[in-house]
Amino acid sequence: MRTPTLLSRVRGRTEPWSEPRLVAHVDRLAEEHPPIDLATCDFSVRRRDEVVARFAPVLDYMARAELEVERNTLELGVLLPHAPDVDRYFYREVWQPQESHHGLALDELQVRLGLPPAQTDLTTLSPKVRAVGALAHVGALQDVVRMLYYLTGMTTERSALLAYHRLHDGLTEMGETAVAQTIITPIRRQEPGHFAFYQLSARGLWAQLADWQRWLVRRLRAVSFAPVAAGDDSRKADVGDMMVALGIGTPEDSDTFVETVARTEAELLGAAEAGLAVPPYIVRSFRECLELARERAAAA
Helix, strand or coil, X not given: CCCCCHHHHHCCCCCHHHCHHHHHHHHHHHHHCCCCCHHHCCCCCCCHHXXXXXXXXXXXXXXXXXXXXXXXXXXXXXXXXXXXXXXXXHHHHHHHHHHHHHHHHHHHHHHHCCCCCCCCCCCCCCHHHHHHHHHCCCHHHHHHHHHHHHHHHHHHHHHHHHHHHHHHHHHHHCCCHXXXXXXXXXXXXXXXXXXXXXXXXXXXXXXXXXXXXXXXHHHHHHHHCCCCCCCCHHHHHHHHHHHHHCCCCCHHHHHHHHHHHCHHHHHHHCCCCCCCCCCHHHHHHHHHHHHHHHHHHHHC
16 A cells, blocks of 8 residues: 555645645655665775775765755754644655765775775754753744754755765766766766755745744855764765865856855845845855865875
């Protein structure tokens, strides 16, 4: 017997985030994009040393970021104590299994290339997460936290998609079509659906927020933004190394990358109205990653 979809489980409820279009989107993601089966991945590499020299920083960072969705799911359980059904369904039953398998495939690839496996933290909940989670029990603040979750999701998924496109193209140029076609292509095929979930959710919730909630979202986003899996300077430098490896190694390249990544956020939060192509805190953050990578390389 077929498992009931979320749409069938929530049909008729009045909960705003059980609106049919969003729920149907998540159901479609679950049905059309099951987690990647590692048995379908071809890890054959023709020019191992060249792949390692060019893309080791990319594989290391992306594998770690994808695998750490296990901890991210724990964090969301704390940060969103009253999450709507569709959010819980998405991050527990769809997003987390898909992303975890992305990480497993990338980590297996780097191990087969002779690189160390990803060093991950899958269980630690920071004091900041616990503190925000305590405040999020207040309904009005829960909406603020949820909006920050959607914004983070949009930035993360869009960044990942662009990175996977560049990784795929680079591997293909090197003649590494097995890895490109059986690992990177299936991964990047799943990322747009994740981005669409966050974008639909962000647009819907932003329209419902009061002015003071919007102000708080802008303020908290500006002071807390960092690329995913980059909570300290060392990991920010890892992001910078990945950017350099993908051909995004100058401030100008970084700004162009960020403009694409944060287009919807700029629109929603008002940066576009202020004449800015992208919120300045995102520009600063990615430029900082490049600078930290340069400083680490110079000190080595």
